[in-house]
Amino acid sequence: MTKSNKGLTFFTVNEIEGSLLECESVVGIGYGELVKIITKDGKEKTGQVIDVSDKMTVIQLFENTSGLNIKSIGIRFTGDTIKLPVSMDMFGRIFSGVGKPIDNGPDIIPEDYLDVHAATINPYSRLHPTKVIQTGISVIDGLNTLLLGQKLPLLSGAGMPHKRLASQIVSQARVPETDEQFTIVFAAMGITSDEMVLFRNDFLKMDAINRVVMFINLAEDPAIERLLTPRFALTAAEYLAFQHDHHVLVIMVDVTNYCEALREISASRLEIPGRRGYPGYMYTDLAMLYERAGIIRGKKGSITMIPILTMPDDDVTHPIADLTNYITEGQIILDRSMFKRGIYPPIDPLICLSRLMDKGIGLNKTREDHKQLSDQLYYAYAEGKTVQETAMVSGEKALTNTDKLYLKFMERFEKEFINQGYYENRDIETTLNIGWDLLSILPESELARIDPEILNKFHPNYLK
Amino acid sequence: MTETTIGTLSRIAGSFVTAKGMLNAKMFELVKVGEVGIIGEIIRISGNTSIIQAYEETEGIKLGEKIIGTGKPLSVELGPGLMGQILDGIQRPLPLIADKIGPWIEKGIEVPAIDRNKKWQFQPIISKGAKVTSGDILGVVQETPSIENRIMVPPEIVGVVESICSEGDFTVTEPIAEIKTSNGIKEVLMMQTWPVRQARPYKTMLHIDTPLITGQRIIDSFFPVAKGGIIAVTGGFGTGKTVLLQTIAVWIDADIIVYIGCGERGNEMADVLERFTHLKRTDSDHPLLSRSVLIANTSNMPILAREASIYSGITIAEYYRDMGYNVAIMADSTSRWAEALREISGRLEEMPGEEGYPAYLSSRLAEYYSRAGSIKTLGTKDREGSITVLSAISPPGGDFSEPVTRNTLQLAKVFWALDFNLAHRRHYPAVNWFMSYSEYTSFLEDWFLRVDRDWQKLCGDARALLREEEELKEIVALIGADILGDKQRGVFELAKMLKEYFLMQSAYHPVDVYCPIQKTFKMLRTLLKFNEKISTAIDSGVPLQKILALPVKVGISRMKIVPSNEFDSVNAKLTADMDEQFEVLIQEAREEKNND
Numbered sequence A: 001m002t003k004s005n006k007g008l009t010f011f012t013v014n015e016i017e018g019s020l021l022e023c024e025s026v027v028g029i030g031y032g033e034l035v036k037i038i039t040k041d042g043k044e045k046t047g048q049v050i051d052v053s054d055k056m057t058v059i060q061l062f063e064n065t066s067g068l069n070i071k072s073i074g075i076r077f078t079g080d081t082i083k084l085p086v087s088m089d090m091f092g093r094i095f096s097g098v099g100k101p102i103d104n105g106p107d108i109i110p111e112d113y114l115d116v117h118a119a120t121i122n123p124y125s126r127l128h129p130t131k132v133i134q135t136g137i138s139v140i141d142g143l144n145t146l147l148l149g150q151k152l153p154l155l156s157g158a159g160m161p162h163k164r165l166a167s168q169i170v171s172q173a174r175v176p177e178t179d180e181q182f183t184i185v186f187a188a189m190g191i192t193s194d195e196m197v198l199f200r201n202d203f204l205k206m207d208a209i210n211r212v213v214m215f216i217n218l219a220e221d222p223a224i225e226r227l228l229t230p231r232f233a234l235t236a237a238e239y240l241a242f243q244h245d246h247h248v249l250v251i252m253v254d255v256t257n258y259c260e261a262l263r264e265i266s267a268s269r270l271e272i273p274g275r276r277g278y279p280g281y282m283y284t285d286l287a288m289l290y291e292r293a294g295i296i297r298g299k300k301g302s303i304t305m306i307p308i309l310t311m312p313d314d315d316v317t318h319p320i321a322d323l324t325n326y327i328t329e330g331q332i333i334l335d336r337s338m339f340k341r342g343i344y345p346p347i348d349p350l351i352c353l354s355r356l357m358d359k360g361i362g363l364n365k366t367r368e369d370h371k372q373l374s375d376q377l378y379y380a381y382a383e384g385k386t387v388q389e390t391a392m393v394s395g396e397k398a399l400t401n402t403d404k405l406y407l408k409f410m411e412r413f414e415k416e417f418i419n420q421g422y423y424e425n426r427d428i429e430t431t432l433n434i435g436w437d438l439l440s441i442l443p444e445s446e447l448a449r450i451d452p453e454i455l456n457k458f459h460p461n462y463l464k
Numbered sequence B: 001m002t003e004t005t006i007g008t009l010s011r012i013a014g015s016f017v018t019a020k021g022m023l024n025a026k027m028f029e030l031v032k033v034g035e036v037g038i039i040g041e042i043i044r045i046s047g048n049t050s051i052i053q054a055y056e057e058t059e060g061i062k063l064g065e066k067i068i069g070t071g072k073p074l075s076v077e078l079g080p081g082l083m084g085q086i087l088d089g090i091q092r093p094l095p096l097i098a099d100k101i102g103p104w105i106e107k108g109i110e111v112p113a114i115d116r117n118k119k120w121q122f123q124p125i126i127s128k129g130a131k132v133t134s135g136d137i138l139g140v141v142q143e144t145p146s147i148e149n150r151i152m153v154p155p156e157i158v159g160v161v162e163s164i165c166s167e168g169d170f171t172v173t174e175p176i177a178e179i180k181t182s183n184g185i186k187e188v189l190m191m192q193t194w195p196v197r198q199a200r201p202y203k204t205m206l207h208i209d210t211p212l213i214t215g216q217r218i219i220d221s222f223f224p225v226a227k228g229g230i231i232a233v234t235g236g237f238g239t240g241k242t243v244l245l246q247t248i249a250v251w252i253d254a255d256i257i258v259y260i261g262c263g264e265r266g267n268e269m270a271d272v273l274e275r276f277t278h279l280k281r282t283d284s285d286h287p288l289l290s291r292s293v294l295i296a297n298t299s300n301m302p303i304l305a306r307e308a309s310i311y312s313g314i315t316i317a318e319y320y321r322d323m324g325y326n327v328a329i330m331a332d333s334t335s336r337w338a339e340a341l342r343e344i345s346g347r348l349e350e351m352p353g354e355e356g357y358p359a360y361l362s363s364r365l366a367e368y369y370s371r372a373g374s375i376k377t378l379g380t381k382d383r384e385g386s387i388t389v390l391s392a393i394s395p396p397g398g399d400f401s402e403p404v405t406r407n408t409l410q411l412a413k414v415f416w417a418l419d420f421n422l423a424h425r426r427h428y429p430a431v432n433w434f435m436s437y438s439e440y441t442s443f444l445e446d447w448f449l450r451v452d453r454d455w456q457k458l459c460g461d462a463r464a465l466l467r468e469e470e471e472l473k474e475i476v477a478l479i480g481a482d483i484l485g486d487k488q489r490g491v492f493e494l495a496k497m498l499k500e501y502f503l504m505q506s507a508y509h510p511v512d513v514y515c516p517i518q519k520t521f522k523m524l525r526t527l528l529k530f531n532e533k534i535s536t537a538i539d540s541g542v543p544l545q546k547i548l549a550l551p552v553k554v555g556i557s558r559m560k561i562v563p564s565n566e567f568d569s570v571n572a573k574l575t576a577d578m579d580e581q582f583e584v585l586i587q588e589a590r591e592e593k594n595n596d
Ligand SMILES: Nc1ncnc2c1ncn2[C@@H]1O[C@H](COP(=O)(O)OP(=O)(O)OP(=O)(O)O)[C@@H](O)[C@H]1O
Pocket: A325, A326, A327, A353, A354, A355, A356, A358, B235, B236, B237, B238, B239, B240, B241, B242, B243, B244, B264, B394, B428, B429, B505, B506, B507, B508
């Protein structure tokens, strides 16, 4: 064993720059090691070794460096990496972005300390998701079904009701095959205090607070802490899912703030920027978070993840949204024009996708008509939109009778299928039936994506 | 054996570590870093100091810990036991890791790439005293029910067989032959190792003249794959690259598949594993896994192993090519590989090129793709093998002008452009028929002529129809739809039929998932015949509405789900019905005219 400096305090800081601290090296310092910085008045701050060589050690501080004085600060190497103390008493509690209680409650008595940078799940040990989560929201359950163990982001824009939608999902989502609700791990990154209060009140109102663990990094908290927040939250989620068999739903809001922090820290370290100033490793960094969702063979629990992000200028090609969509298993996108037309949830299904959906729906899972119905609804809605464009260019007179029916379908589809109340919880059966009702606007000959047998069984024309 | 060098860690910064006192260090030598022994590669040497990139997280490694050199560059082990394996980017079998330490991969874990204890039944096919050269086959081993492993004389060995084992069971490290060379007697094992960044030698490159049939209609007809070719599958998120590659992996008529999940999703890899383990082409076939090698380096696994994964993959592909197999290698996605390259380069503070990628991006891509091709292998007897490379590219924002796409298209001869618009409409495969191309089409003429004498005309007419529709759309956008007569509306209808009933193909429908090439051309012929009929009928005064209501149209819409063994008879009936039904319409139109 190499010698450890655990417990010793050194006064060897040479330089402080931004949130970086440079000091002389001592043998045995580990890369990534957690350090305590002790100020003159005896307060402790934390940091982490991000570069260590014979000549010097660079420490990234997790807290403000303001007021630090080079001469008087001491450094204590802990010989340990960053860990989260965990226990089943975490429920109902609120922690800071770095895992400290901030709700005036007592410290938790840890059952274990877990490394926040979890090891990678062996892809061979993963179980592919196959079970449907009913969210009670038609446009999700019917057309972009969420499965247990999936990571499916909500992409939104400033001012749109993504938080509301997230709350509705939290309140309505049910663990498949049971009537149980999910355990919620909530990771807030860079949100404002009033947003935090709103979420908390929502959880209180829906009587969910005792199944929620909250990690809150506020907008005014240091950027570096924001990078740790989801890691702490996911560590808690893994503990609950894989050591205590919970089905955990992780809500992360707002990933955009997280990425901005990543950009800020990267710039301060003088790294070469990639696209639009974001670091080149942002894809990998985000993947390290998102890929912690899933199901593991031999474990009873699961982690399902709904990251929420606001797209700057509603732009899906913005690196944050783009990279997220490249990693997650689909995306639910909120649409500005629908929002303006008063549709809730303002989700345009055409640009949404649930990549895992096909594995979860159908006979013995949801209903045998689900896939074909959904394909046909997609087709009809897309067709309706095309007709609408034609009508805008060439006027109504250019439309055939069938065209007009598609137009009518499109309008009613938005009002009756997509649109629903904030407190309206539709089961999948209801969702599918609404779909059939709307399809019956169209002539049967247009329903080419549905097999005759399915049509005979579910089309309203054949139901008594 | 090379002597090992030992150094001391003097700096750790992310995945880069610096070691002092490395006396005999060589560039690209593999080393073990620290007490946990994580694997790294020497990438820069100055004096006694080496800079090493680690293949795993360095967190927890301490200043002053040791570095041990292995004397070898990053290499893969090649031998029986490889087929059917599921490996990470540096050839560690993932099932073994799971057995050993459970579902999470811890750093520094060591497992052999090829099982050392398993015995294989070796069957010699050459006798003592034979003159042999590299590439000659000494004997065979049934590696899996589908694949016979041909044990070759390793590269750079020429001589006379001094001794060879008779039929029997051996492990991969037991010598099965001795060859007397000018440098003395060399033992041959069933296993060899090969450095991944170095192409394996062959005799000559062959001309491209044979397609590999994928069973995807739009591909086999419009944008075919050639044996030994290079194919770029490009498209934004969710446009269907992965599903297309996986579907092709199952059905393409290559002997062996090497599938690399390079920096993509864990759940997707779980899906591939599951599929390859169970999927068979026919009931009597063996599961796909028995003729595949899978490499999984998901997005959250170390990026250095991601960078290495495509080289590990293609070296394995070359090994089976050298035995005389046709190998298809798929990498999903090479953009993630390029990003790994960018990240490493950035950390080394190299001068960034376009969008932060290193200036050598294009030469690295060229190195990889130049390992594709149809070749004559080493060895006394003539033997042919091939590597066909299919790569997914994931351009940021779906913008094809970015460096990885552009540089790849300099090398690839086939470009499948996957399109957001088609994908949003759930038109899969979302291959854009205007942007995509295959430069191989002309080389493959003779082969396709043997399948269908009219194939060029069929494909040409179909594509002309799609172009015509596009032009009409532009006119409509300008002037409005009311100027359209039945003739033009007919074009819209037929183009729609062509898209819905021919170009669209479901990867999830048991019949539609694979379309034999003969059926592909026959479907085209029937659709185009319908087109001609529409044209004549409209000229004879039949209203389009009536034509579209013909019962035969339903038959046409279902052609794709008719199993291939029933297809000919169904199709014959369909064409006969078509003749008959149009005849009736034209007759009616004539009578109406006469009545007026
Ligand atoms: N041939 C197909 N048939 C039916 N559905 C398909 C087909 N191709 C794609 N899809 C649908 O589109 C979804 C996305 O496809 P896929 O995962 O292959 O996209 P991708 O291009 O690999 O995306 P990414 O770059 O983000 O990995 C699939 O989950 C599936 O629902």
